[in-house]
Amino acid sequence: MSRYSRRRLVNRAMEGIATVAALVAVAVLVIVVVSVTLRGAGALSWDFFTKPQALFGQPGGGIANALIGTILLVALATAIALPVGVLTAIYLTEFAPRRLAVPIQIVIDVLAGLPTIVIGIFVYALLVIGHTQSGLAGAIALAIIMLPLVARATQEVLLLVPSTLREASLALGVRRWRTVLGVILPSSVGGILTGTVLAVARAAGETAPLLFTSSIFANTVQTDITKALPNIPVLIFTYSEQADPALHEQAWAAALVLIAFVLLASLAAKALLARSRRKLNP
Amino acid sequence: MSAVPTTSPLQTRRRFRGRVGDLLLHGLTLAAALGSVILVGAIVWKVLRLSGTSFDRFGLDFVTGRTWDPVRHVFGALPFVYGTAVSSFVALVIAAPLAIAIGLYLSELAPRGVRGLVGSLVELLAAVPSVVLGLWGILVLGPFVAHHVEPWLHTTLGFIPLFGDPQQTGQGLFTAALILTIMIVPIVASISRELFLGVPRELEEGALALGTTRWEMVRGVILPATRSGIAAALILGLGRAIGEAIAVTQVIGGGTRIGWSLFPPADTLASKLASSYQGANPGLETSSLLYLAAILLVIGLLANLIAQIIVRRFDPLRGARA
Numbered sequence: 001m002s003r004y005s006r007r008r009l010v011n012r013a014m015e016g017i018a019t020v021a022a023l024v025a026v027a028v029l030v031i032v033v034v035s036v037t038l039r040g041a042g043a044l045s046w047d048f049f050t051k052p053q054a055l056f057g058q059p060g061g062g063i064a065n066a067l068i069g070t071i072l073l074v075a076l077a078t079a080i081a082l083p084v085g086v087l088t089a090i091y092l093t094e095f096a097p098r099r100l101a102v103p104i105q106i107v108i109d110v111l112a113g114l115p116t117i118v119i120g121i122f123v124y125a126l127l128v129i130g131h132t133q134s135g136l137a138g139a140i141a142l143a144i145i146m147l148p149l150v151a152r153a154t155q156e157v158l159l160l161v162p163s164t165l166r167e168a169s170l171a172l173g174v175r176r177w178r179t180v181l182g183v184i185l186p187s188s189v190g191g192i193l194t195g196t197v198l199a200v201a202r203a204a205g206e207t208a209p210l211l212f213t214s215s216i217f218a219n220t221v222q223t224d225i226t227k228a229l230p231n232i233p234v235l236i237f238t239y240s241e242q243a244d245p246a247l248h249e250q251a252w253a254a255a256l257v258l259i260a261f262v263l264l265a266s267l268a269a270k271a272l273l274a275r276s277r278r279k280l281n282p
Numbered sequence: 283m284s285a286v287p288t289t290s291p292l293q294t295r296r297r298f299r300g301r302v303g304d305l306l307l308h309g310l311t312l313a314a315a316l317g318s319v320i321l322v323g324a325i326v327w328k329v330l331r332l333s334g335t336s337f338d339r340f341g342l343d344f345v346t347g348r349t350w351d352p353v354r355h356v357f358g359a360l361p362f363v364y365g366t367a368v369s370s371f372v373a374l375v376i377a378a379p380l381a382i383a384i385g386l387y388l389s390e391l392a393p394r395g396v397r398g399l400v401g402s403l404v405e406l407l408a409a410v411p412s413v414v415l416g417l418w419g420i421l422v423l424g425p426f427v428a429h430h431v432e433p434w435l436h437t438t439l440g441f442i443p444l445f446g447d448p449q450q451t452g453q454g455l456f457t458a459a460l461i462l463t464i465m466i467v468p469i470v471a472s473i474s475r476e477l478f479l480g481v482p483r484e485l486e487e488g489a490l491a492l493g494t495t496r497w498e499m500v501r502g503v504i505l506p507a508t509r510s511g512i513a514a515a516l517i518l519g520l521g522r523a524i525g526e527a528i529a530v531t532q533v534i535g536g537g538t539r540i541g542w543s544l545f546p547p548a549d550t551l552a553s554k555l556a557s558s559y560q561g562a563n564p565g566l567e568t569s570s571l572l573y574l575a576a577i578l579l580v581i582g583l584l585a586n587l588i589a590q591i592i593v594r595r596f597d598p599l600r601g602a603r604a
Binding site for chain 2: 007008010011020022024025026083085087088090091095102103106109110113115116124125126144147148175177178180201202204205207208211212233236237240251252258263266267
């Protein structure tokens with residue numbers, strides 16, 4: 001075999017390997033989504049969404065309590081993380097001197113990379129030891145996970161705002177705070193929204209922090225955030241550890257609800273991002 | 283000597299309001315930013331302090347202690363350090379080539395129409411919640427691994443002690459490593475794709491014009507140019523694998539065995555923490571569990587800092603994005 005054809009063969013082989021690797025990743029996603037759908041769809045029904053969990057050992061029941069708990073937890077976490085994250089990003093892009101911006105940035109990136117179970121333990125140590133588990137503690141833990149995601153997404157879109165816009169506003173004699181609130185933020189709403197949606201999708205599926213802060217079983221619909229709120233991720237986790245096939249079926253159905261929400265939210269965020277990018281850089 | 287411009291009270295008020303507004307917004311945003319920094323400090327302080335009881339008792343020997351016995355009040359982390367190291371390392375060994383290959387496919391090979399679609403699907407894989415992946419791991423992947431993969435590996439490669447006797451349930455280190463692989467591949471692949479796309483076109487075209495094949499161009503230009511970034515991405519992936527608790531708890535089975543074979547059940551630092559805190563006695567046992575959390579925290583901090591330093595040091599431009 002000539003040297004040339006050997007080189008071409010190696011090239012072909014490597015291209016083949018890369019293509020197969022991409023196919024494998026896509027296949028894994030498809031297999032996971034299909035098996036969750038196949039196993040979960042059967043248990044979906046009106047009752048599944050409207051009835052609370054059955055007591056252990058009893059048949060039937062739904063996920064109404066966990067669904068409402070998850071919605072409350074994530075809403076509360078978003079209410080905490082969104083303003084703090086956006087303000088942090090504004091500071092980093094609009095105000096911070098470089099020697100402060102870099103270390104703060106590093107710390108926020110580190111926060112984003114900390115194991116979520118450690119964040120759970122932290123909130124557990126801070127708010128649960130000596131008190132009880134509560135929806136508030138759970139929401140704070142989720143907010144800590146969302147915070148760096150929101151901050152990073154906001155920062156990226158703030159950097160995309162054309163500096164001409166900023167300078168035009170300042171040149172007209174508009175104060176900095178009004179420039180930020182009146183010119184820069186409105187033009188980056190789309191990107192901030194995208195980041196928030198992604199953070200919500202992430203928080204909705206987080207289990208480890210809630211295990212420590214909001215996992216006491218309750219089979220009624222709870223809305224009191226000073227008590228533990230039942231929620232979907234912990235429900236899936238506890239049911240998956242049981243041997244009862246009926247519980248497995250419920251876990252699959254809950255997983256289907258969760259994965260459908262997360263994937264749709266991610267897709268929506270992607271579409272939003274494409275739109276807001278186009279608006280900023282036509 | 284110029285005349286001092288007279289200002290109306292209205293203008294003064296407006297100027298005053300403007301200054302207050304600036305100060306307020308600056309102060310508020312600064313507070314938020316510092317809040318995040320203080321938060322990380324508080325996390326470190328709190329976790330380290332609560333593991334103090336156990337640290338005072340066992341010191342650093344905790345890390346090499348082989349027994350975890352709540353009844354005799356002897357606690358050691360070695361089985362979990364072992365479980366964490368092996369599962370994450372195996373996951374990284376499988377994930378690294380896969381993820382880099384996917385990054386190359388997405389940046390160099392994929393036809394235009396397919397590129398966006400496959401890229402999005404790979405990113406969606408990263409969005410699958412770990413608890414769902416864990417559920418799938420117990421009920422689908424585990425049995426498959428137990429009935430097909432492990433027996434096959436054992437019969438074909440059984441002379442390597444890593445591939446010992448197959449297990450019944452498929453719950454064990456190996457399944458955990460596979461689940462971790464699925465979790466870190468999309469992360470590393472997405473970062474790699476960005477890195478590869480950042481390599482200047484002229485360099486790539488220059489190499490091709492010199493007559494290299496596409497693979498030779500990748501090996502000679504793209505990979506060397508992005509080496510440090512890939513290293514950072516792999517460290518981030520490793521950090522993620524080490525810290526993952528839920529999916530691993532679901533599929534690893536639980537156990538304190540240390541041995542060559544990859545198949546038996548085990549525990550990682552994170553999975554031990556997730557599965558044992560509920561029944562733990564307050565005092566030494568809880569403190570020892572928090573010691574496990576402290577080890578995780580230190581590893582998490584180090585992994586992220588090292589990755590950050592690599593990215594910033596070798597590629598300041600990309601530091602803002604990676």
